[in-house]
Amino acid sequence: ELGTALKATAHPVPGATTLDDGAGVPDVPAAWRWLHAGHRAGRFTIRALADGANRSHGTAAYRRDGLESPGDTLQRFAVTSLDGQPFARLLLRSDAPWLRGPFAMEFDGAPDTVALTYDPRLLRDPGLHVGTVWARPATDTLGGAAFGLTSTIVVPYALDQPFSAKRHLNAGQSGRFYFRVPPDAGGLTVQARVADPDRHATLYLFTPSG
16 A cells, blocks of 8 residues: 555656656655555556557557547556455546546446547647546545556657757756658758757657667
8 A cells, every 4th residue: 555655645746747757756744644544545457458559558558650540539448456346436537638538437346448538639739648537536536546547649740841949948857859750761860959058958869669
C-alpha cells in the first residue's frame, strides 16, 4: 500500500505530462495520512488493446504518427484486478479535452474492458498529446485514483517545406518537435540558435525507436 499512497498523494508538476513526471512529486506526510485514513485503492494490471494505430502492447496506448484514419477514434483497455474486488463502482474522469470515457464502470472483480474515444478535431495541431482517464472508487473519491488509462498521440510536422520555429525556454526547460521525414529524403539537417550569446542549448535528435 505504500507505493499506492505515494502516488495518490503526489503533487503534479505544472506543465508536465504523466509521461514526464508520473504521479508527480511525492508528499511523504500526506502519504502517511492516507495510510492511516484507511483508504484502499487496490492493485490492477492495465493493457492497451490493438486498436487503430496503437503501437503499444503495454499499459498505455501510443500512436506515433497521429491517427491512422478519421475513424481511428476508439481505444480499449483491458483492466484486471490483482487483489479480488476492492470496490464495486469506479468513477472515470479525463484530464484532456480530446479524450473521453464512460462516466463510470461497474466492477465485479472479473477482467473488464474500458472503451475510450478520441476527438480528432482536437488532435490536428502538431506536437505531443497526452491524456489520461483516471478511475476513482465511487465510495472513496478522496483516496485518489485506483488506476489511469493513458493515451499518447504524436502528431508530427511535415517536412515537405523547410521548417522553422521560435520558442522561449526557461533555464532547464526543454522543447520537443516531432517531424515526419519523407521516405525518399536523402538526409536531414537540423540547427538550433540561441538569441542570447550568454546562454547555450543542447540539441538531441531521436528516431521513433528512441
